[in-house]
Amino acid sequence: MKNQPVCPKCNSTQVIPEVQVFDQGQYSDTHLKVALHEKPDAWLFKGTHLGVLKAWICGTCGYTELYLANPQELYAAYQAAISKD
Numbered sequence: 846m847k848n849q850p851v852c853p854k855c856n857s858t859q860v861i862p863e864v865q866v867f868d869q870g871q872y873s874d875t876h877l878k879v880a881l882h883e884k885p886d887a888w889l890f891k892g893t894h895l896g897v898l899k900a901w902i903c904g905t906c907g908y909t910e911l912y913l914a915n916p917q918e919l920y921a922a923y924q925a926a927i928s929k930d
């Protein structure tokens with residue numbers, strides 16, 4: 846739905862883009878995130894990279910997709926993490 850405003854479940858074109866997603870209820874200011882550690886076994890300085898999730902929502906059936914704002918950064922961190930094994 847991100848690149849094409851059509852719901853893959855019901856073919857509706859009533860798509861709401863880039864909706865903020867919160868992890869502690871409607872009035873929280875804490876956005877839902879993913880965290881990827883370059884060095885997950887380190888005590889400190891794990892090389893943590895955070896990605897904020899945003900939702901694309903179908904206004905007809907409610908189907909929702911989540912996307913990161915910075916996927917390239919997280920993939921680079923993932924590659925750095927697996928190259929240290």
Ligand SMILES: [Zn+2]
Nearest residue numbers: 852855903906
């Ligand atoms: Zn739909």
